[in-house]
Amino acid sequence: MATAGGDADPPQPFPADLDDNGFPSLPSPPAAAGSTSVFAEDFYRSGTDWSSLRDPPPRRPPEGPPGVKAKEKEGASLVQSSLFQAWGIERPRREGGAAGHSSPVQKSLFQAWGIERPKREGVGAGDPCPSPIRSGSWSGRKRQRGGPGEAAPAAMNPRTCPFYKKIPGTPFTVDAFRYGEVEGCSAYFLSHFHHDHYGGLTKKWCHGPIFCSALTARLVKMCLSVNSDYICPLELDTEYVIEGVTVTLLEANHCPGAALIHFRLSDGKTYLHTGDFRASRSMQLHPLLQRGRVNLLYLDTTYCNPKYKFPPQEDVIDFVVRTARRYLAKQPKTLIVVGAYSIGKENVYLAISQALDVPIYTDASRRRILHSFDWPDLSKRICSCNQSSLHVLPLGSVNHENLKKYLETLNQKFVAVLAFRPTGWTFSEATGKQLDLIKPSSNGSVTIYGVPYSEHSSFTELRDFVMFLRPQVIRSVNVGNVASRDKMQAYFREWLKGS
């Protein structure tokens, strides 16, 4: 393929081939034909984010993995990971205790999709069902798109899948469900169950198998009624061979079921797709996330700007609990409300429930979703009686007008509302550092606190993660404007320079 210009190529940036959209991998002017899609033009105009960011090729560190002495506050909970065992390290525990997934692996399903069963590292346990890889095996289930000569209606001709959702050298896409059938894609990965990622998934889905965590799989089935035949749940920290690629899901520290997706190609190349994630020190303990081992990083850069600072989740939870205690002490007939999207922020209201020993009330649809997590510590605190003094409501309804009305529907049981909006980012810089400076918004009997409880990485967390991982190439998965992407590239270069 055409190398950009004739200038002396730096050590060949990776990846060097065309991707599935046929975009040249090397930076070249957008002039390259009107055939280039809008996405590609945009991409080139903004400068590339897949040029090599490091001078020399990655080197393994001389010593073993740094910081392996697992100084996590709690001892290890159950370890289901052969990878961790292989490394002889304790697996960091996810606070709150959504320890693991217990849903059994459906063997038949793996056979159906031609996937090799989990590989147990070290042990030659092999796979019990070495069915051949049948990359086109599901094509028979594809819906026929109109008969011969029948043009596809506009509704069936959605935008094309952008390049950053495709995994080069594989027939995989990540979070690409709104484009109908993606050409060349025979396995569709879903990083987590949030609308902007699963958008386009409906019960009519028929374009290929969907790989995701077991928890996400349950939600896809339950909430979207996607045909189970298409849903392929994968356990975390377990290697699967899919279409010849070794795939491992890792805890993403975003929302329940959210996963980082690690791909190892047969040629040894490794890619990490973060989906949405909140980077943490404990991630650095993961055997697959050791220095210099990831060639290409697909990065969630939501808050990749130094203006985004927020405290650790634990600090925010502590603040929320303290505040709730204070209000209840002053007025025992206070209703505590926590706003939340469909999934996410569970630890905020779970912490209140545990600290104040009150059950969690929420509507039937959310109860169903929360119970599906199979998270006993949460399930046992959920109640269906709205007399409890802790309610979870949709974030959108946590405003003064709604809460005032809501209070009235509860017939005198409560005389005041204390509500929390755990939003990713609160504007004030002060509140990022000093939670006690947060000023609530009060209106009559209703008080609302916006709290900086984020399920995305802060700027410094992102920086620390990238500086630790030292990937060869970083590709942002967030579509921002040209200026912000240029700025991000500058940060990446800074973080990775002189390695």
Added chain:
DNA sequence: GCGATCAGTT
């Protein structure tokens, strides 16, 4: 009625 798309909301 269903789903895709876009505009609006906090």
Added chain:
DNA sequence: CACAACTGATCGC
């Protein structure tokens, strides 16, 4: 303020 992630209105089938 910007942001993620949703909700609602509208339109075509």
